[in-house]
Amino acid sequence: MLENALIYYIDDLLPNLKLVKALLNSYGYKNVVVIDDPCKVLDLYKANRPDLILLDVNMPVMDGYQVLGQLRGLNDPLLPPIVMMTANDGLEHREKALSAGARDYITKPFASSELRLRVQNLLEAQLAFRLLNDQKAVLEEMVAERTEAVNRSYSQALQCLARAASYRDNDTGLHTQRMSEYSVVIAKSLGWNDANCKLLLLAAPMHDIGKIGIPDAILKKTGKLDAEEWALMQTHSQIGADILAAFDSELLEMARVISSSHHEKWDGTGYPNGLAGEAISQVARIVAVADVFDALTSERPYKNAWPDVEALDYIIENAGVHFDPDIVSHFVCIFSKILAIKAFFNAASETIELNNV
Secondary structure, X not given: OHHHOEEEEEOOOHHHHHHHHHHHHHOOOOEEEEXXXXXXXXXXXXXXXXXXXXXXXXXXXXXXXXXXXXXXXXXXXXXXXXXXXXXXXXXXXXXXXXXHOOOEEEEOOOOHHHHHHHHHHHHHXXXXXXXXXXXXXXXXXXXXXXXXHHHHHHHHHHHHHHHHHHOOOOOOHHHHHHHHHHHHHHHHHOOOOHHHHHXXXXXXXXXXHHHHHOOHHHHOOOOOOXXXXXXXXHOHXXXXXXXXXXXXXXXXXXXXXXXXXXXXXXXXXXXXXXXOHHHOOHHHHHHHHHHHHHHHXXXXXXXXXXXXXXXXXXXXXXXXXXXXXXXXHHHHHOHHXXXXXXXXXXXXXXXXXXXXX
């Protein structure tokens, strides 16, 4: 395997290039590339990363230390070992080379056996390093695939729970889909990465899963709830958190936090725990805005749908009271995207109704 290693030798003197290449070939190394212009090294490296670099120090235009600096500047995690080769002997020269990032140092003239052994040792070490790196990548891919499979299973379970909850509530199933999509575009505006946004899309529909535990007489009441009924209704947040706390996964933990805290308010007057400000998880603060906007703009048995602009004004007016002011600012900036999502789901709803006629 070592005989197929790609070796670069950089030197401005043709006799040196011919000699070292001949020696390396005699050791059995088939892929030796000699480079007489140090200015070409970086482009050649980017095109085809070698397994070992032998680098002369004293060259015109660009010396070996400058070439070494360029290569290290790439921040390549698989940067091959670089051996500095020079007639300059002395401890200070060796220390300079090793401090600059060279793996080894060979003084000219050198014995053929010394070159052979140093090249072999460094190539073996680099091969082992690459094998470990490849194994790590394979393991990370396996973990990612397994995590994805687990999340798919949890997602299916969550969807079943959400569907069960929707049968007991006056809200439509499209409410959970819309507010989930709203939540994701808010999160993206806040700088969330794709992986966490995907989790949010799956977790947000669980925000009111605790309503499963609320009696129908309260849940489906068309009139205003009295104080006792409202107190019982508020327990749905903790019920949902308790249901989801039985599972151990990143996805379900996010769903639990959302269920528990999306009714908390920025000023501390929300429920169930009276949390305030940043003590409320950001994901719950995001869902709070998305949930309220969709609730306001949706028709329910006990109210008409608010116009979009009036609902937006309500969100803005309650920044710093009910809602996180920073999240409201982002919501305002992406409001056109929110309306586009709303229009998409409205169109989908109309299509479903026509197909059922």
